[in-house]
Amino acid sequence: MAEEYKIKVQNITKEYDLFKTQSEKLKSFFALNRKEVPHFWSLMGVSLTVKAGETLGLIGVNGSGKSTLSNIISGIIPQTTGTVDVKGDTSIIAIGAGLRGNLTGLENIRLKALMQGLTNPEIDALMDDIVSFADIGDFLYQPVKSYSSGMKSRLGFSIAVHVNPDILIIDEALSVGDDTFYQKCLDKINEFKAEKKTIVFVSHSLKQVEMMCDRVAWIHYGTLHQIGETDEVVGDYRKFTKWFKGLTKKEKQQFQLKMKQDQKNFDVEAFQNEITEARQKAEPDNPHVASDVKRDLYGSVISEKMSKPNIILTWAVLILVLFFCAVNVSGHSLTEIIKNPIRIVQPTHTLHVPDQVNQIK
Structure with a gap:
């Protein structure tokens, strides 16, 4: 019997186009870029499971x-390839995540709770607890854009833990705020752990990780470098950081440059071929391995660019709009233009006055 899991990600990659201008971004969306836009792969084939x-x-x-991986798991951003299987509702806690700057804290509470599927009566019942836990005073009635990072974290954390999610994702949310609020957060997280809720905890504080986590995944420049028991992975990570700190400034720069260059040079087609070859060896009698791999990698992906049929449809609509505008400007009827297309570039100089205007005269 397969081990029960709450989160399972397989062969997750995430590509970002390094646009220099907004026009380049727009051209890419409509597939008009003639020159190659540089790419950066934030994730390069990450696979892992999180048990219930x-x-x-x-x-x-x-x-x-x-953070890219946690945002993909929570559904905030789509992956470029791979599958994400999340069994339950997620709630992500990050500084300012999902908060609308122009709305007040009170309005953000209602908005985020509604987005989590709560009804207005349910939100009203939770409102006092959320406000009390956040403890931001009169700033509750001010736009969130005026908040400090600590206040945003307070409000976001309070909303997230009170909507009672199945899966809680915490992304550096405990790195800001005072000791009193930090302790409140720890107590709430321990309540969730006691209730056997699933938690993904992103942090640079190894002490916090050691205190809270059952297992740890070390994400290293877009790859899953190691996953296992907390003591083992954290210990190996400390050795790496000690080694890195021992390098000279030039050696550090060279190391980081190489790792970032690897992320720019990642070949997703070669990655797909590697998966296909490995699966073909495991399933030698399966003639559909290549198509199965392609479906697994792209079947559940939401494209961030227009598909070819949509591009063709968009251009067709644009051409029709321009055509009818030209017909209108020419002063000729559509029937006349269809019979004699050259008339579209020969506008009439006769001003046709409506009959109603003549009657007034």
């Missing part, structure tokens, strides 16, 4: 893809 009732820590240096 488990607290999994995500550690790694800045820019390794920890």
Whole structure:
């Protein structure tokens, strides 16, 4: 019998286009880029599972893809390839995550709770507890854009833990705030652990990770470098950080440059071929391995660019709109233009006055 899990991600990649201007971004959306836009792969084939009732820590240096992975699991952003199977409702806690800057704290509470599927009566019943836990005073009635990072974290954490999610994702939310609020957060997290809720905990604080997590995944420049028991993975990560700190400034720069270059040079087609070859060896009698792998990688992906049929449809609609505008400007009827298309570039100089105007005269 397969082990029960709450979260399972397989062969997850995430690509970002490094646009220099907004026009480049727009051209890419409509597939108009003639020159190659540089790419950066934040994740390069990450696969892992989180068991029901488990607290999994995500550690790694800045820019390794920890927050990207947590955002994909929570459904905030789509993956480029791979499958994400999440059994239950997720609630992510990150500084300012999901908060609308122009809305007040009170309005954000209602909005986020509604987005989590709560009804207005349910939100009203929870409102006092949320407000009390956040403890941001009169700022509750001010726009969130005026909040400090600590206040945003307080409000976001309070909303997330009170909507009672199946899966709680905490992304550096305990790195800000005073000791009193930090202790409140720890107590609430321990309540969730006692209730056997599943938690994904992203943090740079190894002490917090050791205190809270059952297992740890070390995300290293877009790859899953190691996953296992907390003591083992955290111990190996400490050895790496000690080694890195011992390098000279030039050696550090060279190491980071190489790792970032690897993320730019990642070949998703080669990655797909590797998976296909491995599966073909495991399933030698399956003639559909290649199509199965392609479906697994792209079948559940939401494209962030227009598909070819949509591009064709968009251009067709644009051409029709321009055509009818030209017909209108020409002063000729549509029937006349269809019979004699050259008339569209020969506008009439006769001003046709409506009959109603002549009657007034």
